[in-house]
Amino acid sequence: MKKKFFAVAVVVFLIFLSLTALLMFSKKSETISSDQQHVIDLMGYPKQFVITYVESGSDNNPQLTRNEIWIYPEDGLKVTFLGGNLVYSDEYKKSADIIATKFKPEDFEFDQTYSQIANIIGKDSLYEVEDLPGITDKEIKVYTNGEVMFLMENGYLTYLQTFSYAAEENEK
């Protein structure tokens, strides 16, 4: 009886182990698309960037597509990627001196948790922004530490923007 119990336990354990390994390693891990690599080769990483996810697909196959805007203030250029593809470039007029962010777009992903993002950007001085006009849904949370701002919807990252302006010295 004991032997049978152990045998069943081992089988269950192996199944669990296989499932975990399968999930861990089946996730696609491409971090940069070929278009993005071309742009990095030509211009380096962006000084600032915005990441968001726009609705796409169809009713039968609803999807969110990653949309990134990379900003190069010295070049006066702003480039837009949709789903990793470079789709648009536009003139960028900077309104203040911009310091390069230390983060890279590939540091952040849709399914990161708040804790994971906080570990990346630093937990110190990170706090939730409350009472923003127009945001009343309790499932939507906005966080910032003054350098990065991000929005979590239903526990998923759907918007992130870097701030890298030279800080004003005046205090109100």
Next chain:
Amino acid sequence: MKRTIITLTLFFIIITTLSPRSEARNLFRDLFRGIKNVSRFVVTLPDKSTRWMGPVLGPIAANIISQNLAVNKHVGELFVHANRINQNINNIEEQKKYLSQVQKNLLNQADDLHKQAQEIRDLKTNLEKNLLSGDLSYDEYKDKFIALENVAGAYERTADRFTQTARNIKSENLIGMIARNTWNQTIRQIKNEVNYTIRSEIDKYVNPQVISFLVGKDDKSLDQVIEILATGNISSILGQKGSKIGSDELKNRVAERIKSVLEQNKDAFKNDWRGQINRIINEEISKLEKEKENLPKPEASKGESEDKASSGSSEQKSDGCPNGYVFCARCGISCIQANCNEVDDGHYSYDGHCICGSAGSINENPDDPNKGCYYSREYESCPGCLYACVHSKEDCPLDGIGEY
């Protein structure tokens, strides 16, 4: 048996410590919620019932936060919980007055957004016409329809939020907002940000390149990447030079040059790509301007136009319009080309200009004869008149270049 279990347990511990444990937790979370990463760039959702507001609300929040950062670098002091009382508001009458104004502002903004959503929905009517006339395939129509619907939906959702906020706002919330002293500025910011975001969304969805992406992906290569990057430079250089060269013609020529250079040397643009692109652009501008100067003047007989837009004769100097034009009080421009509709594929734009094919519309099709061929301004019979419509790579019949 014990040894086996111990071995398997040790193996499991090693596996879980090699990869971040939170990664496994994320994957299980996503699995149970039916969310799957097709790739890093596309996420498949279980259903369409959840509306994702990141693209709309994110810029709003970012704008407010960044504006406050410019004022006070100690961000933590700026966002006070709404329940704190502002000592500057001392009487009930003042509170009521501000409350009423705030609610009114919010409801007005909601109205504006609802109207814009309706305008976007009206655009879909044009899509249907194009489908029925055969200008669009069903797949193209479906994708564009969904894209426009998404944008209209974003407007509606934001408008509903403003309405809801206006209804739910209480005196203590109001006091908190006024204490931050940003209310009027915030309203303007919100409106500008929503407009900017939605315009950006529209640009993305109606841009032929993006629509092409949505319908079926094209492989990109380095030359196409550089071509897209060059597009941003073209507008800025043309603006600086004050040139009257058509930007589309210029883009075509620059793209051809880029491809030609890259065919000979794939790494040609890796050093100082911007300087090289600008050099190509300036060279092509010079060539186009020289060609334009050498454009031969057409014979006078080809320029005589017939009045089809109004009941007047072709001689319109009495109404202040030049030869070949007639006065149109209800048009965007006062003088319109009289014979525009007689030019093959020529037609009036919404503001009265005579243009070709589907040029400039949201359904612009690059395969249409969108390139306009115009007489010079010195041509007395019909100065600046459209006389032919050709495809983008064709030359104008009089060996001139077209303005778009």
